Amino acid sequence: MSADTESGFANRNLAVDMPGVEWRAVAKSVGITLLLGLLAAPLVAGSSYIGYVALTVVIFAVMASGYNLMLGWPNLLVFCPAALAIIGGVTSALLVNVFGVPYLVAMVSGGVVAAVIGGFIAFSAIAIGSSFEIIIATLAFEEIVYYVFTNWHAVGPTGISNVPAPTAGPLTFQTQLEQYLFLLVMLTISIGIVAVFDRSLTGTLTVATSENEDLLRSIGYNPKKYKFIAVVVGALLLGIGGSLYAHVNGLITPGGFTLDQTVFLLVIAVVGGIRTVHGPIVGAIVLVGLPEVVRMFGLSNMKPYIIGGMLVVVVLFFPRGILGGLYDAIDNRGDLSWQFWK
Amino acid sequence: SSFGGGGGGTIKLGAINPLSGSAAFYGELATKAQTAWKEQVNENGGIEVDGSTRQVELVEYDDESKNSAARSAAKRLATVDDVSMILSSWRSTGAIAVAPIANQNEVPTFTHGFTPQVNDPGTYMMRLTVSTVMDAYPALQQVEKSDEIQNIGVIAETGDWGDDTLALMDWWFNESGHEGDYKNLGRFSFSQQDFSSYLTKAKQAYNNGEIDALYVQTWASAMQRFLAQQHREGLHEMMPILTGLGGADFNSVDDVGEAMENVYALGVYTRLSYADNDAIAETISDEALTQFDQYKQLDAPMHPVAFNVYADAQISQRGIEEAGSTEGAEIRNALVGTEFTTLIGDATINDRGQPAIPGALIKFGTDGDTPVVDEVPWSGQLPPITSIPPETDL
Amino acid sequence: MTDLLTVDDVHVSYGDMEVIRDANLSVPEGEVVSIVGANGAGKTTLLDTVSGVKDIDSGDIEFEGESVVGYEPYERIDKGLAYVPERHRVFPEMTVAENLRTAMIPASDVDESAQLDRVFDLFPILSERQSQVASTMSGGQQQMLAIAQGLVIDPDLIMFDEPTLGLAPKIVEDIRDTISEISESGVTVLVADEQIEFAKHVSDRMYLMRKNTLNYLGERGEFEDAYQETVDNVFA
Amino acid sequence: MVLLETLVNGLIQGSIYALFAASFTIIFGVMDIPNMAHAALFAGGAYVFYQATILTGLPWPVGIVVAVIAIGLLGAILERGIFARLYDRTESEYVFAIILATLGLARIFERAFAQVWGHEPKEVPLAGLQSGSLHAAGVTVTSLELLVFIFSIASFAFLYWVINHTETGLGLQAIVQDRDLARLKGVNVGRTFLIAFVLGSSMAGVAGVLNAAMFSLTPDMGSSLLIKAFIVVILGGIGRVVGAAVAGYALGIYEAFAILYLSSYYIYATEFAVLILFFLLKAVVLSEGEDDLGAAIADRVRGLTEVTR
Amino acid sequence: MAILEVTELNRSFGGIVALDGVTFTLERGTTNAIIGPNGAGKTTLFNCITGYHIPDGGTVEFDGEDITTVPDYKTARQGVRRTFQEVDVFDELTVAENISLASFESDPEELMELLDLIEIHDKEGSELTLFERKRVSLALASEGDLLLLDEVFSGLNPTEKPEMIDYIDALAERKTIMLIEHDIETAFNLADTVTVLAQGQVMHTGTPEEMLEDEQVREEYIGEMAI
Ligand SMILES: Nc1ncnc2c1ncn2[C@@H]1O[C@H](COP(=O)(O)OP(=O)(O)OP(=O)(O)O)[C@@H](O)[C@H]1O
Ligand SMILES: Nc1ncnc2c1ncn2[C@@H]1O[C@H](COP(=O)(O)OP(=O)(O)OP(=O)(O)O)[C@@H](O)[C@H]1O
Ligand SMILES: [Mg+2]
Numbered sequence A: 001m002s003a004d005t006e007s008g009f010a011n012r013n014l015a016v017d018m019p020g021v022e023w024r025a026v027a028k029s030v031g032i033t034l035l036l037g038l039l040a041a042p043l044v045a046g047s048s049y050i051g052y053v054a055l056t057v058v059i060f061a062v063m064a065s066g067y068n069l070m071l072g073w074p075n076l077l078v079f080c081p082a083a084l085a086i087i088g089g090v091t092s093a094l095l096v097n098v099f100g101v102p103y104l105v106a107m108v109s110g111g112v113v114a115a116v117i118g119g120f121i122a123f124s125a126i127a128i129g130s131s132f133e134i135i136i137a138t139l140a141f142e143e144i145v146y147y148v149f150t151n152w153h154a155v156g157p158t159g160i161s162n163v164p165a166p167t168a169g170p171l172t173f174q175t176q177l178e179q180y181l182f183l184l185v186m187l188t189i190s191i192g193i194v195a196v197f198d199r200s201l202t203g204t205l206t207v208a209t210s211e212n213e214d215l216l217r218s219i220g221y222n223p224k225k226y227k228f229i230a231v232v233v234g235a236l237l238l239g240i241g242g243s244l245y246a247h248v249n250g251l252i253t254p255g256g257f258t259l260d261q262t263v264f265l266l267v268i269a270v271v272g273g274i275r276t277v278h279g280p281i282v283g284a285i286v287l288v289g290l291p292e293v294v295r296m297f298g299l300s301n302m303k304p305y306i307i308g309g310m311l312v313v314v315v316l317f318f319p320r321g322i323l324g325g326l327y328d329a330i331d332n333r334g335d336l337s338w339q340f341w342k
Numbered sequence B: 001s002s003f004g005g006g007g008g009g010t011i012k013l014g015a016i017n018p019l020s021g022s023a024a025f026y027g028e029l030a031t032k033a034q035t036a037w038k039e040q041v042n043e044n045g046g047i048e049v050d051g052s053t054r055q056v057e058l059v060e061y062d063d064e065s066k067n068s069a070a071r072s073a074a075k076r077l078a079t080v081d082d083v084s085m086i087l088s089s090w091r092s093t094g095a096i097a098v099a100p101i102a103n104q105n106e107v108p109t110f111t112h113g114f115t116p117q118v119n120d121p122g123t124y125m126m127r128l129t130v131s132t133v134m135d136a137y138p139a140l141q142q143v144e145k146s147d148e149i150q151n152i153g154v155i156a157e158t159g160d161w162g163d164d165t166l167a168l169m170d171w172w173f174n175e176s177g178h179e180g181d182y183k184n185l186g187r188f189s190f191s192q193q194d195f196s197s198y199l200t201k202a203k204q205a206y207n208n209g210e211i212d213a214l215y216v217q218t219w220a221s222a223m224q225r226f227l228a229q230q231h232r233e234g235l236h237e238m239m240p241i242l243t244g245l246g247g248a249d250f251n252s253v254d255d256v257g258e259a260m261e262n263v264y265a266l267g268v269y270t271r272l273s274y275a276d277n278d279a280i281a282e283t284i285s286d287e288a289l290t291q292f293d294q295y296k297q298l299d300a301p302m303h304p305v306a307f308n309v310y311a312d313a314q315i316s317q318r319g320i321e322e323a324g325s326t327e328g329a330e331i332r333n334a335l336v337g338t339e340f341t342t343l344i345g346d347a348t349i350n351d352r353g354q355p356a357i358p359g360a361l362i363k364f365g366t367d368g369d370t371p372v373v374d375e376v377p378w379s380g381q382l383p384p385i386t387s388i389p390p391e392t393d394l
Numbered sequence C: 001m002t003d004l005l006t007v008d009d010v011h012v013s014y015g016d017m018e019v020i021r022d023a024n025l026s027v028p029e030g031e032v033v034s035i036v037g038a039n040g041a042g043k044t045t046l047l048d049t050v051s052g053v054k055d056i057d058s059g060d061i062e063f064e065g066e067s068v069v070g071y072e073p074y075e076r077i078d079k080g081l082a083y084v085p086e087r088h089r090v091f092p093e094m095t096v097a098e099n100l101r102t103a104m105i106p107a108s109d110v111d112e113s114a115q116l117d118r119v120f121d122l123f124p125i126l127s128e129r130q131s132q133v134a135s136t137m138s139g140g141q142q143q144m145l146a147i148a149q150g151l152v153i154d155p156d157l158i159m160f161d162e163p164t165l166g167l168a169p170k171i172v173e174d175i176r177d178t179i180s181e182i183s184e185s186g187v188t189v190l191v192a193d194e195q196i197e198f199a200k201h202v203s204d205r206m207y208l209m210r211k212n213t214l215n216y217l218g219e220r221g222e223f224e225d226a227y228q229e230t231v232d233n234v235f236a
Numbered sequence D: 001m002v003l004l005e006t007l008v009n010g011l012i013q014g015s016i017y018a019l020f021a022a023s024f025t026i027i028f029g030v031m032d033i034p035n036m037a038h039a040a041l042f043a044g045g046a047y048v049f050y051q052a053t054i055l056t057g058l059p060w061p062v063g064i065v066v067a068v069i070a071i072g073l074l075g076a077i078l079e080r081g082i083f084a085r086l087y088d089r090t091e092s093e094y095v096f097a098i099i100l101a102t103l104g105l106a107r108i109f110e111r112a113f114a115q116v117w118g119h120e121p122k123e124v125p126l127a128g129l130q131s132g133s134l135h136a137a138g139v140t141v142t143s144l145e146l147l148v149f150i151f152s153i154a155s156f157a158f159l160y161w162v163i164n165h166t167e168t169g170l171g172l173q174a175i176v177q178d179r180d181l182a183r184l185k186g187v188n189v190g191r192t193f194l195i196a197f198v199l200g201s202s203m204a205g206v207a208g209v210l211n212a213a214m215f216s217l218t219p220d221m222g223s224s225l226l227i228k229a230f231i232v233v234i235l236g237g238i239g240r241v242v243g244a245a246v247a248g249y250a251l252g253i254y255e256a257f258a259i260l261y262l263s264s265y266y267i268y269a270t271e272f273a274v275l276i277l278f279f280l281l282k283a284v285v286l287s288e289g290e291d292d293l294g295a296a297i298a299d300r301v302r303g304l305t306e307v308t309r
Numbered sequence E: 001m002a003i004l005e006v007t008e009l010n011r012s013f014g015g016i017v018a019l020d021g022v023t024f025t026l027e028r029g030t031t032n033a034i035i036g037p038n039g040a041g042k043t044t045l046f047n048c049i050t051g052y053h054i055p056d057g058g059t060v061e062f063d064g065e066d067i068t069t070v071p072d073y074k075t076a077r078q079g080v081r082r083t084f085q086e087v088d089v090f091d092e093l094t095v096a097e098n099i100s101l102a103s104f105e106s107d108p109e110e111l112m113e114l115l116d117l118i119e120i121h122d123k124e125g126s127e128l129t130l131f132e133r134k135r136v137s138l139a140l141a142s143e144g145d146l147l148l149l150d151e152v153f154s155g156l157n158p159t160e161k162p163e164m165i166d167y168i169d170a171l172a173e174r175k176t177i178m179l180i181e182h183d184i185e186t187a188f189n190l191a192d193t194v195t196v197l198a199q200g201q202v203m204h205t206g207t208p209e210e211m212l213e214d215e216q217v218r219e220e221y222i223g224e225m226a227i
């Protein structure tokens, strides 16, 4: 037994691994996303409805990945992901529509602007500290963003319409399949960013902030820094997600990015599995897909009961979400070979 | 159309109704009116297309009062269900979300949104619904005509309809140089419960001689709350309240009782509810009244919004029959510019999807505590207005 | 002399893990009985079961001649059974005074102000700091508050889990004296502690808890040798 | 004159916030349950009352009693059936769990109300109080407004007494701070929490009746009040009854004056901005180890005067 | 050369004066005990030295550098490490992860060897016994040059105490140590110097022997039992 443990320890050689990024794990996460995404591509061909749904799934998966970074690792209950997303979306739509900036530049700018605002939010949230106060302050911020956009002439209550489809240099992603492939690349990059974060010292330290700040400080780390990084990177992804939303749908309206949307992103993140790299994808598939299934079975009338009931059930029986629960079940079985995709 | 040609196949028509969320009340009415219409049509054999009559099949989706859901419903109706028309889509932002899909897939869609933003020439978004700007027109006429009312205070919602209203006021009084003036007394949110502070402000303005009447822009249930409250505070005793559709078309005018005293409101569909009043009856064509009598036989709601939805369906049917086709583009061609008679009266729709429909400005009074029509200061055709400043003058 | 508390053939487990096997204990009225034993031996668990916080698998616990199995902690406290848990657990955001008032909720017939006077007499610092929030007190001060919470309900039997943890030697002496005092005033005391020196000093009888089993070491005068023997055997 | 009237308007608006926030104070402020379904309980009370009085024809006092019992019972079912299973989760898991579960419940309830009673806004007369009015110093208020004002003050007074001067209140605070220790110290944890939740729910039910009587009854009648209630409870200082009451009225009065003088879109935006500033300020003023804003400010002031002396 | 110089340190909370002009010096490589009644200000002193609390007045110099207002996470990097009175480790991380997180220069494996943690390197923090937790928290603090240990012996049983003494002795070979302790015997065994803190003030400083002989210290603080 003890010999076993010792060799196990030597194999893991944690002391050396800790500070760097576990690139192999990251590569697996990214690879799986891309692979499964490509396998789903035939469904998207033509202008099929399921393809349209798939686009929505991917966009929400990107946004929820960003939100998951804030919720899952530092456990900060920031309640304004929708505001960050629309900031990214509006920035990018205006840059393209008004200034004729190339799409990729506009998208990244949208992300960056959201990240800068995210920085202010992170700063405030860290200063405020108490979780309920953070919830309310960020909710208030979201309302302010809503008021500002609805009253700003460039946006207004009816938002920005006629937002052109995404482009990359000479490529224009016009058909559903083209858009899907482009979105898949963006999702893969997002998952990569989250995976790198998860599998690095920074990620570990960010988790540690939610557990015991005093202890973390006593061993020489500044918890604020790690919370800050998580929120800013999360905001970046949310901003990019907002840009994808605006350009794929051709439209972005402030009314669509208020508390409802925030709650939707929260539900995606939690149902999928907080602090799991792929949780947001699973959550987005379930929550964007479920209404379609409900429709297919002609249960539209029952939808509030089905969604509401599902939330209660997930909370009661799968507190770590679908993916978190799955990992736990696999862990408990002790079958490590299954963990390759974690 | 999966059944192929001939008389056997059904005609598929879509509907996007808010069955839950903030606009659910309208969704509920729409569903009932559309179902009653469908049953009536099918009982009579169906819609006649190119020599054969075909049964109507309705595919309805809930838009949850949300734009994203409205959009995916439209996409589904256009691509999966392959409907010939969409009988209803709600809210202005909802219409904006639905418009690109309707246009791309060439599915004529009736909307109950009020925004001019979907009114580009050639659009597939059509309406028999009054836009915000049309809404205030008769009231402004009244200001023009009346000696007592020179300056009005305006209370408007936050959001695009309120913006449109204030822009119209600005254009009417300041740019076009109509007599009188307006004063912005504040914006409130649709979900507002309490109007006391606005009422205080209006009273103050009235007492200072700054305004002679109050124009309130809002819709249905908020208007109902507003009227009830201004009545409790005795505002109606001092000055008239001017308003658009919201003041007359909400759920049940009777509920508000005495509060309707001294209210001027635009009646379009509401006129039918007051058809037994002589002054009102004069504004409604005989043909419309006959159709309304038939409507009353149906198991459909006696509510102005339901009348409007029913009229949409009527026009859709005529459009399909006129076109002799279930192809969206042809139906649209048939709809534009043709004069149809519906239960709300004769109406046309222009190339921008905007209607010209009959309406009246109703001044309410009360009999005991039931509201009655006092007089009808204005009636006639409401012209299509698609932008601010309005392109068309009355 | 009657036994105020008896524990009969009690078994307790956490999930599948049995942490107390067949424990038997009697605490005669008016005496000080202590349980010593290493970390994780099960002392806390035993006190938890007596207080009603933890359920037993089998066996019986009698207090004042009646079985209390199945009774909730608040019912047992009302019968006069106080419990001071380990590691100075107090309500962190309550003030000292609120902590004491909370402790008195389940005790239906005590003279509140007299009891407060008594504990303030014992720990003057608590009297000075009545409106200080408990979490801002020093570790030792919190321990004093925890002990005071047990005493204010004027119990018939009071159980202390590691009462001297984190207390300065001088205060430990005070606690020792207090235990003797309350014992003399007729209150029965059950102490669980690793500090054998302390236990030796205060106890009339002693038990040793070792690897989930409870062994009786004897009365004052006997248990010193018995303990030494066991320590020599087990820990050598 | 206008000032007085605006003040009265503010107090009325504040009473409505306070009315809703009072019942929320015990559930969210004291028990730490961010119950997103609270607005549904609020509307539920009004629907039960509507069913009992208007549709069934019972006299209004009976209607109130029925509403209290029905919503209290509903609260009991929620507490036992759902919340009780979540209490031993870690803090952030608990917050997520409660928020999500109650969001789910809110949807279910709203839908159920709509299916049973329809979406149409309902007028809910309450003992003819809407029409009675009082005039004094040139200000008019309806009897109902006066009742709502009195009721909201009374609610807070009652809560203050329950939380600070009863064993239930003390036990409640103990449970929230350390559930296991509270049980160990003899607090009847299950019963205390149940009582408090039922109390909060019933209060929400009655508040709903009053709100429906003042305005109109719809399934989502309370949803715009919910966020205000969060603000009020947190501004007042979690768990502080007097703070919540003051915050409720302050918010109402602020809005009344803002409508009069700001006359812009920005009333709510400024309100939220002030809120954020308040939190930041509080975070700056309170340094480590302190949790009482009043004391901290007093401390700062004392420090200043000592330096200048 | 002095590794730590504390001069006239003051800190109060509201009206409570926790530290009242505390002055002392620690020599490099020594082991020092702080004893004193409950509420004397011992933990607060640690908090002020590390920068967890910023003192109201006075200075703290570490290695000749003024660190009075340097926040704790920076002083930790400079070499001032502490344990907490409430034993803290990261519950969700394994022992090995805990320790590698805290080690910048030292070799985590060596540290685990020293504190006998190799066997349990794979256990998560939440699964540890008190003694194991104490050892891990000691390991977390071991990176520094100056280790501030807050009641590391409390709650340990008579067999564990000697082991803990060995661990601290081993660390003391390389580090300067300052420990708060209520167990006089253990404290005096380990310490080169003893400081008595009472009501926020340094009452006495000296060798353990001197302390034992001091009437006042014995009477007011140590009592007769502990010896
Ligand atoms: N909540 C729990 N869940 C699972 N096991 C537990 C729990 N509490 C205690 N145990 C286990 O029960 C056993 C007895 O623990 P207990 O706390 O009663 O010991 P103790 O003698 O009081 O130890 P100490 O001296 O450290 O306080 C230990 O092995 C412990 O790990
Ligand atoms: N955050 C705070 N707010 C108010 N008072 C405090 C705070 N922290 C400490 N105190 C007070 O300062 C004094 C010193 O506390 P400290 O924790 O330093 O004592 P200590 O010497 O470590 O005692 P112990 O041996 O009991 O742990 C105590 O009276 C305590 O109540
Ligand atoms: Mg124990």
Ligand SMILES: [Mg+2]
Residues within 6 Å of the ligand: C138, C139, C140, E042, E043, E044, E085
């Ligand atoms: Mg201390």
